[in-house]
Amino acid sequence: MTRIDAKFSALKDDGKKAFVAYIMAGDPSVETSLELMKGLPGAGVDVIELGLPFTDPMADGPTIQEAGQRALAGGMTLDKTLDMVREFRKDDAETPIVLMGYYNPIYSRGVSRFLNEAKEAGIDGLIIVDLPPEEDDELCIPAQKAGLNFIRLATPTTDDKRLPKVLENTSGFVYYVSITGITGAAAAEAQEVAPEVKRIKSQTDLPVIVGFGIRTPESAESIAGIADGCVVGSAIVGELASGRKVEDVLAFVKTLSDGAHRA
Amino acid sequence: MNELVNSFMTGPDEKGRFGDFGGRFVSETLMPLILELEEQYEHAKTDQSFWDEMDFLWKHYVGRPSPLYFAERLTERLGGAKVYMKRDELNHTGAHKINNVLGQIILARRMGKSRIIAETGAGQHGVATATVCAKFGLKCVVYMGAHDVERQQPNVFRMKLLGAEVVPVTSGRGTLKDAMNDALRDWVTNVRDTFYCIGTVAGPHPYPAMVRDFQSIIGKEVREQMHEAEGRLPDTIIAAIGGGSNAMGLFYPFLDDKEVAIIGVEAGGKGVNAKMEHCASLTGGRPGVLHGNRTYLLQDDDGQILEGFSISAGLDYPGIGPEHSWLHDVGRAQYVSITDKEALEAFQLCCETEGIIPALEPSHALAHVTKIAPDLPEDHIICMNMCGRGDKDIFTVAKALGRDIS
Numbered sequence: 001m002t003r004i005d006a007k008f009s010a011l012k013d014d015g016k017k018a019f020v021a022y023i024m025a026g027d028p029s030v031e032t033s034l035e036l037m038k039g040l041p042g043a044g045v046d047v048i049e050l051g052l053p054f055t056d057p058m059a060d061g062p063t064i065q066e067a068g069q070r071a072l073a074g075g076m077t078l079d080k081t082l083d084m085v086r087e088f089r090k091d092d093a094e095t096p097i098v099l100m101g102y103y104n105p106i107y108s109r110g111v112s113r114f115l116n117e118a119k120e121a122g123i124d125g126l127i128i129v130d131l132p133p134e135e136d137d138e139l140c141i142p143a144q145k146a147g148l149n150f151i152r153l154a155t156p157t158t159d160d161k162r163l164p165k166v167l168e169n170t171s172g173f174v175y176y177v178s179i180t181g182i183t184g185a186a187a188a189e190a191q192e193v194a195p196e197v198k199r200i201k202s203q204t205d206l207p208v209i210v211g212f213g214i215r216t217p218e219s220a221e222s223i224a225g226i227a228d229g230c231v232v233g234s235a236i237v238g239e240l241a242s243g244r245k246v247e248d249v250l251a252f253v254k255t256l257s258d259g260a261h262r263a
Numbered sequence: 264m265n266e267l268v269n270s271f272m273t274g275p276d277e278k279g280r281f282g283d284f285g286g287r288f289v290s291e292t293l294m295p296l297i298l299e300l301e302e303q304y305e306h307a308k309t310d311q312s313f314w315d316e317m318d319f320l321w322k323h324y325v326g327r328p329s330p331l332y333f334a335e336r337l338t339e340r341l342g343g344a345k346v347y348m349k350r351d352e353l354n355h356t357g358a359h360k361i362n363n364v365l366g367q368i369i370l371a372r373r374m375g376k377s378r379i380i381a382e383t384g385a386g387q388h389g390v391a392t393a394t395v396c397a398k399f400g401l402k403c404v405v406y407m408g409a410h411d412v413e414r415q416q417p418n419v420f421r422m423k424l425l426g427a428e429v430v431p432v433t434s435g436r437g438t439l440k441d442a443m444n445d446a447l448r449d450w451v452t453n454v455r456d457t458f459y460c461i462g463t464v465a466g467p468h469p470y471p472a473m474v475r476d477f478q479s480i481i482g483k484e485v486r487e488q489m490h491e492a493e494g495r496l497p498d499t500i501i502a503a504i505g506g507g508s509n510a511m512g513l514f515y516p517f518l519d520d521k522e523v524a525i526i527g528v529e530a531g532g533k534g535v536n537a538k539m540e541h542c543a544s545l546t547g548g549r550p551g552v553l554h555g556n557r558t559y560l561l562q563d564d565d566g567q568i569l570e571g572f573s574i575s576a577g578l579d580y581p582g583i584g585p586e587h588s589w590l591h592d593v594g595r596a597q598y599v600s601i602t603d604k605e606a607l608e609a610f611q612l613c614c615e616t617e618g619i620i621p622a623l624e625p626s627h628a629l630a631h632v633t634k635i636a637p638d639l640p641e642d643h644i645i646c647m648n649m650c651g652r653g654d655k656d657i658f659t660v661a662k663a664l665g666r667d668i669s
């Protein structure tokens with residue numbers, strides 16, 4: 001059982017929805033993003049998605065693209081990202097951390113070495129956007145063997161025929177991408193997403209978390225209401241980018257998590 | 264060379280791999296789309312009416328077959344091997360790119376797609392795509408790095424004349440790889456009506472195989488034409504490599520003719536060294552995953568992708584088609600690099616000796632010919648792929664030669 005599994009089981013016992021927050025490691029600096037990360041659990045965040053910067057984030061909209069570029073320009077690396085996690089773990093042994101990014105930095109490090117380092121640093125799960133089930137041998141299977149969750153995206157184009165394949169080697173939770181599009185694009189309406197979540201839940205016992213396009217406490221509440229929780233990324237990253245102080249960004253995060261937890 | 268391999272023409276496997284290279288490294292949203300594309304392509308490939316339509320348009324719209332031309336004065340000047348040029352620069356729109364575009368657009372029409380997107384660097388693939396879309400009345404959107412939009416104004420205007428929308432890409436550093444990222448982002452967003460027409464043998468499976476198959480008309484024609492001209496196969500075939508489509512097109516039909524030496528020429532920019540001011544993925548990069556496939560890439564120690572550098576906008580790509588990576592590793596083809604300076608010299612030599620203004624891309628292939636031909640015997644036959652004409656490059660060349668023609 002990973003920290004992710006434990007968290008979802010505790011939320012279930014409490015009858016609560018999960019609030020997942022995405023931030024980019026190293027944006028705009030290690031210090032600032034670490035300060036933000038450390039504040040997330042206190043702002044009601046149940047699971048942290050930590051973005052690993054990459055030069056070519058094909059599934060991301062401008063907000064997260066630019067965050068990654070700022071991080072890279074500031075000298076962010078895979079090692080420094082793992083160090084951030086180690087630092088975070090010094091005072092927080094419970095909040096699950098999911099590393100989210102693209103495959104090449106991991107492939108470049110070497111899969112088995114990466115998995116050892118990630119596990120040791122305190123990472124619990126991986127979301128790797130450019131590894132569909134067809135490439136499960138690359139990282140998904142080795143990650144599960146190493147005791148890390150591999151969280152898969154399901155999307156509106158994942159039809160019933162394909163869904164079992166997508167769910168097959170998924171663990172931790174299923175991330176339902178509510179729109180066809182990139183991060184930060186317009187949100188889907190809860191009533192449109194609801195049947196899709198139901199469709200996925202009919203084929204898996206894993207929690208289904210919905211993301212992409214959620215920017216306000218209201219939509220966090222309505223989306224979390226029809227799923228097991230929701231993810232907010234671009235809206236938080238955008239707040240930080242607009243020059244807000246970390247404490248103000250955390251206050252904003254609190255309004256989002258309150259929204260999700262009301263559901 | 265790997266003697267255990269019986270045929271070099273059987274790839275890719277069902278996972279879209281050429282050895283360890285290739286594959287389908289895309290987001291889940293796109294995965295069903297590329298599976299559908301694969302299915303439709305596999306079907307079209309064995310459908311005679313598909314190829315009949317291609318053949319008709321290749322002949323009457325593109326102007327195929329392109330000539331195989333004996334470069335007599337160049338051969339004399341070099342004083343060694345006989346040099347032939349495959350004249351794909353005479354195609355409609357001035358390069359080999361249209362061979363592939365035609366195939367993909369016919370497929371898109373069969374699939375009922377009404378909106379075509381493409382990425383372009385120098386603008387040649389963008390122009391070819393805009394051209395075929397105009398011919399069929401399809402909506403066309405071309406993603407082009409903002410930096411390339413600046414340096415390739417004539418092609419931008421051409422695309423607009425042809426009715427395409429040209430989107431300058433400012434994400435990342437505004438070059439070809441960023442244009443490809445934005446095209447993929449568009450596709451992820453517009454999954455129902457949009458067909459992504461990729462311009463080279465890269466991207467997720469089935470693109471590398473499909474684009475290769477469409478470009479293979481080049482090598483097939485060379486086989487026949489060389490038989491007519493010389494009664495035998497060439498000894499050496501040479502092509503320039505950006506993503507590698509004109510090269511795969513020439514090489515593929517010769518892969519199992521072990522007596523034919525195959526040479527791919529990458530852009531060496533200012534020189535293939537630690538400064539990384541080049542685009543030689545095979546000679547100066549290492550394997551990684553980008554744009555849907557595993558292949559050799561220019562990248563730093565942390566797996567971040569580097570920008571290439573080349574005087575030729577069409578070679579300015581940090582990756583290379585996965586089949587080339589495989590041919591490189593198994594030793595069936597040899598890959599070398601040519602610097603900007605060497606390419607410019609070959610460009611001028613070609614103008615002066617043959618009355619052909621080549622594009623800067625094939626000038627790289629020609630530069631390598633000028634290096635090896637003098638030391639080869641007179642009965643050695645080299646065929647290089649003259650895959651594009653140089654009209655688009657005269658401003659770049661003038662600037663590099665220090666002449667003002669504005």
Ligand SMILES: Cc1ncc(COP(=O)(O)O)c(C=O)c1O
Pocket residue numbers: 358359384385386387388462463464503504505506507508509510576577578622624625650651652
């Ligand atoms: C004339 C010409 N040759 C070569 C290339 C490089 O592409 P590829 O390596 O796919 O043939 C381009 C690309 O724009 C081109 O315009």
